[in-house]
Amino acid sequence: MNAVEFIISGMLAAATPFLLAALGELVVERAGVLNLGVEGLMALGAVLAFIVVYHGGGHLLGFVAAGLGSAVLSLVFAALALGFRANQVATGLAIGILGQGLSALFGKSYESLTVKGLPKLAFPGLSEIPVVGRLFVEDVVVWLSLAVTFAIWAMFAYTRVGLVVRAIGENPKAAHAIGYPVIAIRVAAIAFGGMMAGFAGAYAAAVYTPLWADGMIAGRGWIAIALVVFGTWLAGRIFLGACLFGAVSLMSLAAQATGLDVPSQLLSSLPYLVTIVVLGIISADRRLLRLNGVASLGEPFER
């Protein structure tokens, strides 16, 4: 298998942790809330799923535990940011630190252990295509993530729920005035974001690289937050961005494997450097951000 085939066959799986976490954060930000705790939420989900799978609970139960655990932690964020109107930046950072601490605490006796991942399912017909066909041999979580991407896109584009969430993010006072429960919907969005971050962590630790190591999320939660900006708050573009990061993280692996004469540390920093560069390119277009951005992002709502 050459490098191109390697990247094509692994890209979607590598993209999935980014994608799931970023889609969750997309819904949270669309409702007008900035949750910077994604890294910690992912770490907690990762360790919970790993522990369940390691003890033979199976992947389904592992994902449920991860989704529930991270959703509960994100509800702590909701209680502070919405209930006590605490600074959302500081609250998100605190949740991130707490989540990473809890994951290290729970995962202490599982350090460097491994579990079995999930089998790959081939999409009949499409997987027969030479080279590109490798894209269509993925595990069930990847297939589901694609479905969720589509569902979230359709929700914001066509459904009433999507419009209400967007209205609350754009102008919570007006949404409240016409009778929508701003706080309740924001809490629901935050819990959904937490659950998705939990799934993202679960995929990272129990399927993608099925092992537990402290700090294994390695900035992927932060990149997911950046992805929401890259995708200018649109599900389709977030998916493309996630694929880009999936490919970049594989590129560094492929380059190391082929013995390219580049320091491995440079390759490891590649995703972070790409984030910085792309963030600069997208953010420089202030019109684009104003057009697609969320007007009340990060501001507390007071009646």
Place this chain on the structure above:
Amino acid sequence: MNISAATFLPALVRREHASLVAAMLAPVAALGIAIFLNVGLYALIGRDPATVLYAMLLEPFLSWTSFAEVLLRAGPLLLIAQGLAIGFRAKVFNIGAEGQFILGAIFASAIPVWFPQVTGQWIWPLMLLLGALGGALWASITAFWRVRFNANEILVSLMLSLVAAQVLNYLLLGPWKDPAGFNFPQSVMFQNDAMVPTLIAGTRVNVSLLIALALSLAAWVFMQRSFMGYKLQVGGLAPRAAGYAGFSEARAIWLSLLIGGFVAGLAGAAEVAGPLGQLQRSISTGYGYAAIIVAYLGGLHPIGIIFSALFMAVLYIGGDDAMVSANLPIAAVRVFQGSLLLAYLVAVAFVRYRIEWRRPHLWSQP
């Protein structure tokens, strides 16, 4: 008015004036809440809460040697947090102090690594200066990206921290590895003149603690007494008003990040030129992240931060003690730090708000 569950919950009502009493009590209340929650956690994972609390919060004070270690740890936290707080008050969220700290350590190490033979008492001050410049340089990338490209400084500064850790790895595994170091990822040991002089004989506390205290005083003068500090605070509290008054947002961003990077770099330099005496992988033990908590816990006020830095240092040393005496995983310190900041954010809500129990309006309204 619609009747919902929220009607029966107590409501936060904005106070006429910020409550000074609540502001003073908030850190203490936060500490109480955090202790309460974490004791529950210790019991849950089967550790004796009394033993843990004794080791964590009291033992650091019980001997002069362990208290000296507290002072040693408080130095970098104090330095970094003072710089971060200035930015946070201007609503410039530099959370990449960890990377600026690492770059400071690297820049400072350049002298002893490249010139291991030179002597002279000028070396360590020059190293501290170089380190501070290195931190400021690393932070200036974030400032440039924010001012020139409008990129979010939280994400850029954090990504740069992750890159900085890789730069450190590269140097220690490659060009700066000690050839006589049995392949360990560390630099040569620094010569004596590359070490910050000890402040208290018999301990590892060095002159950098005095620098941290002096800079705390400078931060107080800057924020409370200078026009520039006033401009920064207005920019944070009322960005529009600051704009109308002609206070430049770009200048506030540059200043906040450069100050933050400068002191974080200084802290990194003092770490390699102080307790470590060489560049190692373990220089970054999360001081840059812990300092964010220190800054908030100190109310973003230079005097408050002195106390919160001291407390956070106690937590580090106490965590080590509890690891030994109660077999507490060291991750418990991070859990405590996170929950402490969360508890503080709850407590500090009562500075601006008071709680009002609403009576259901079913019978009070016509």
